[in-house]
Amino acid sequence: MMRRRSHLAHLVYPILCVLALTACQPQGTDATKRSAATTIQTLLGAQADTTGFARALVPRPLKFPADQGPHPRFRTEWWYYTGHLRDAAGRTFGFELTVFRFALTPHRPTGDSPWRSNQVYMADFAVTDVTGHRFRAYQRFSRGALGLAGAQAKPFRIWLGNWSVASMGSGDFPWRLRAQRGDLGLNLTLSAGQGVILNGDRGLSRKGPAAGDASYYYSMPRLAADGELRLQGHSYRVTGDVWMDHEWSTSALGPDQVGWDWFGLRLDDGADLMFYRLRDRDGQTDPFSAGTWVAPDGRVTHLKADAVKAVPTDWWTAPGGGRYPVAWRLSVPSLGLDLQVRARLDDQWLPLAVRYWEGLVSVEGTQSGHLVRGNGYLELTGYGKGGPARR
Numbered sequence: 001m002m003r004r005r006s007h008l009a010h011l012v013y014p015i016l017c018v019l020a021l022t023a024c025q026p027q028g029t030d031a032t033k034r035s036a037a038t039t040i041q042t043l044l045g046a047q048a049d050t051t052g053f054a055r056a057l058v059p060r061p062l063k064f065p066a067d068q069g070p071h072p073r074f075r076t077e078w079w080y081y082t083g084h085l086r087d088a089a090g091r092t093f094g095f096e097l098t099v100f101r102f103a104l105t106p107h108r109p110t111g112d113s114p115w116r117s118n119q120v121y122m123a124d125f126a127v128t129d130v131t132g133h134r135f136r137a138y139q140r141f142s143r144g145a146l147g148l149a150g151a152q153a154k155p156f157r158i159w160l161g162n163w164s165v166a167s168m169g170s171g172d173f174p175w176r177l178r179a180q181r182g183d184l185g186l187n188l189t190l191s192a193g194q195g196v197i198l199n200g201d202r203g204l205s206r207k208g209p210a211a212g213d214a215s216y217y218y219s220m221p222r223l224a225a226d227g228e229l230r231l232q233g234h235s236y237r238v239t240g241d242v243w244m245d246h247e248w249s250t251s252a253l254g255p256d257q258v259g260w261d262w263f264g265l266r267l268d269d270g271a272d273l274m275f276y277r278l279r280d281r282d283g284q285t286d287p288f289s290a291g292t293w294v295a296p297d298g299r300v301t302h303l304k305a306d307a308v309k310a311v312p313t314d315w316w317t318a319p320g321g322g323r324y325p326v327a328w329r330l331s332v333p334s335l336g337l338d339l340q341v342r343a344r345l346d347d348q349w350l351p352l353a354v355r356y357w358e359g360l361v362s363v364e365g366t367q368s369g370h371l372v373r374g375n376g377y378l379e380l381t382g383y384g385k386g387g388p389a390r391r
Helices: 013-023 040-044
Strands: 077-085 092-103 119-129 132-141 147-152 159-161 163-165 176-180 186-190 205-206 212-230 232-249 257-267 271-280 290-294 301-305 308-318 324-331 337-343 357-367 368-379
Touching: 013 159, 040 232, 077 212, 077 368, 092 147, 092 159, 092 163, 092 232, 092 357, 119 147, 119 159, 119 186, 119 212, 119 357, 132 159, 176 212, 186 232, 212 257, 232 368, 257 324, 257 337, 257 357, 271 324, 301 368, 324 368, 337 368
Parallel strands: none
Antiparallel strands: 077 092, 077 232, 092 119, 119 132, 147 159, 159 163, 163 176, 176 186, 186 212, 205 212, 212 232, 257 271, 257 368, 271 290, 290 301, 308 324, 324 337, 337 357, 357 368
């Protein structure tokens, strides 16, 4: 979730980590490898002082397009885009483009300098070339000043350097997604799918028993994508589906939660399944794990932790340490759903400032005795020496 996404930063030590990362490189430049990885508990744990920051306490009406934009009074926020793309010859790709926002203080600093900002941005860009058996991942940091990075609701735009998602006109959709790093580039037009899905209790996604251990979280699981992917001197005309998550909070993980396994799965019959499995220090499923099922006709069912059984069936060991479950059996008995989820490439590991595994997966199984297939993305955090910053 954010659960792949539960939320990412703290005011004291975690913020110092982010500041250290941004200080050791030019603004808006890449950070592909680090000597030390930030842990997921550092980024999302509930130990830091949250005085002055807004908290996700109760459900509130989410309004669009306003809530597509930033929520700077909350400590952490991210916009997540993961996609499954194909060209006319059947060559298959996956991609991730994520922009994270970290508030260093509850309020903007005083003064007239254009460099002054209490917002730090981080972005991850990764592409999986299934046919070519290649995976590439990059990361950037910048302060939210001088137009280097930022987010706005109207017209919608999020960006860090030349990595961005933005409305193409005065209205909402379509959006243009762009990212380039060397010979790797992505330029997609995203069109609206079935609309916004509110996760949890009307968009309030609880991660723990304490007040404020929650986020506001919504998804758009089926944005239609059309555009170009450039890789090592070749250009591919691609189409596909993109899953968008947007989540914001001030603290998300409890002291005994060390990471999560997040599934965003699209079935070929039009159904979607999101499930995040929060893990405790013993590797057990935390009772605040949760998910959302969207039926082909658009009906939404919210799933509690005990409604979903997620069992790893195969593992991959990262070169830098950490053993990641890259294949799963995922079942939802109340829906008659029994799925096998498998990484399209085992090595979709991002050895960045915050280390995690995230990649394209295939889905096969049955629902009430009928064969189902699909694709999606899987995110795994907290398995290595550093776990990622997301959900």
